Amino acid sequence: MKYSSSKENYIKAIYHLEQEEPVVSTNALARQLSTKPASVTDMLKKLHEQDLLEYEPYKGVRLTESGKTVALQIIRKHRLWEFFLVEKLGFGWEEVHEIAEELEHISSRKLIDRLDEFLGKPKTDPHGDPIPDANGKMPLIEKICLMDLPTGIAADIISVSNQSADMLDLLKHYSIEIGTRLEITNRFQFDRSLQLIVQGKSKITISEHLAMHLFVVYAKETGSK
Amino acid sequence: MKYSSSKENYIKAIYHLEQEEPVVSTNALARQLSTKPASVTDMLKKLHEQDLLEYEPYKGVRLTESGKTVALQIIRKHRLWEFFLVEKLGFGWEEVHEIAEELEHISSRKLIDRLDEFLGKPKTDPHGDPIPDANGKMPLIEKICLMDLPTGIAADIISVSNQSADMLDLLKHYSIEIGTRLEITNRFQFDRSLQLIVQGKSKITISEHLAMHLFVVYAKETGSK
DNA sequence: GGTAATATTTAGGCGAATCTAAAAAAAATA
DNA sequence: TATTTTTTTTAGATTCGCCTAAATATTACC
Ligand SMILES: [Mn+2]
Ligand SMILES: [Mn+2]
Ligand SMILES: [Mn+2]
Ligand SMILES: [Mn+2]
Secondary structure, three states: OOOOOHHHHHHHHHHHHHHHOOOOOOHHHHHHOOOOHHHHHHHHHHHOOOOEEEEEEOOOOOOOHHHHHHOOOOHHHHHHHHHHHHOOOOOOOHHHHHHHHHHHHOOOOHHHHHHHHHOOOEEEEEOOOOOOHHHHHHHHOOEEEEEEEEOOOEEEEEEEOOOHHHHHHHHHHHHHOOOOOOEEEEEEEOEEEEEEOOOOEEEEEEOOOHOEEEEEOOOOOOOOO | OOOHHHHHHHHHHHHHHHHHOOOOHHHHHHHHHOOEEEEEHHHHHHHHOOOEEEEEOOOEEEEEEHHHHHHHHHHHHHHHHHHHHHHOOOOHHHHHHHHHHHHHHOOHHHHHHHHHHHHHOOEEEOOOOOOOOOOOOOOOOOOEEEHHHHOOOOEEEEEEEEOHHHHHHHHHHHHOOOOOOEEEEEEEOOOOOEEEEEOOOOOEEEEHHHEEHHHEEEOOOOOOO
16 A cells, blocks of 8 residues: 655654654644644544544544554565665764655565665664564664663663754864763763763763763673673 | 655656656656656746756756766766665665665766776676766667567566566576577567577477566577577 | 547645634632 | 543544546537
8 A cells, every 4th residue: 555755744743742742742743743633533533434444523533453564564664764874875873854754655565675685684774773574573672861860770771762963063162972881970960961981991971961862771791881 | 956756756767767758748747656647737837947958838848968977976976876786785687776766866977987986887787787887978889679679589687667576576487597598499479489509408388478577689609508 | 630548737625733813710818 | 530632533624536427619520
């Protein structure tokens, strides 16, 4: 089945919002898609007709299985293209999302499978988010927000939830990227800022605002090296 | 300036049709775009408003300079993507046109310039057609239809004007591809078929129908080797 | 030149995706 | 609980790209 770019954007947005809250509201969608609630209602009715989501007026929506399948294919395409842009074309982190937002709507299935192969079947996109495989399976990585990492436990940066140029700037300043090993050494209650040891060497202090957008997994090897 | 996919398809179609006849008719466009003449008239009026073409009712159209510039950018994108699909993703000749028909509408200028670089700034697409450079300059290659090649003169296949799977099949059968050196040794008047020597070795006879879709340039080196 | 055939445009309409303004339902709160 | 606020839906329009049918202009031909 082939859906319009607009419909695909709705489906993907719903998928992402469902990760936060089990049922997605009209307003939340309108905000996410920079559109008006009235437009959202219209579209929800159409997507419901196509059995992509469960919808009852005033009750919010959730994707059906079929809707989720579609969402995962779009996310797969989006993330593979982002990987391509960064790894093959040398784009910066922060530039790729917008372009992938268009590329994700290219319809050829064969194209995306070949691209996947060409890229070496990557597991995650440049921001650390997992890439669904050809069957739409996406490994559930239980990532922890850096704010929630206990003090004194080594962990590796696995993803970032903001890919603005400003964010990238700051990360570069602190020499933090995907895979960086770090450990919280101190928490300052006043502004909830964190003191960290990065890569076993530099000691830095970062804001709560930044920490909220960083996600980690517990370190596998008890990182000496 | 950013134009809809639909508008871009019109502009490109007009550009191509202009190569055949100096002024493009409503019907020719409708045929090319698989749409109806009435729809074409609608669109021509819009494109005219945007100064992309000269249009007076009943008089046909021709692109303005600005229209040609847009056309060449789309053609550049189309052909670079085709090159990418064949050379990097291993697609066959005949499969790429349709996919490129979508990819050519991705808007990022930076994307296409990076892609160009990544591909090694190729001069021609997989069908032998020249790729406009970043400034929209496209080398004018004076190609000759194989039907018009004089007997006994060596020439190289430079492009094909049909990229169907059937065509590819036949070319494979005769071991003809872009770059193949050949020479006409005989013309049969009855069905206008041609006898050729291919690559100095095999003698074959091809139909007028096939020859009409093959284009050559005179051989540079007087091909012994 | 007049008539028939062909090409093109106009008129009117439709579906998709959006919008604003108003109505209605649900949720929050006094 | 009654009232206010917030959320959501409905009503009615607009733009885009397309369609069919009808009108009109151009061209071809007797
Ligand atoms: Mn992204
Ligand atoms: Mn998108
Ligand atoms: Mn092509
Ligand atoms: Mn196209």
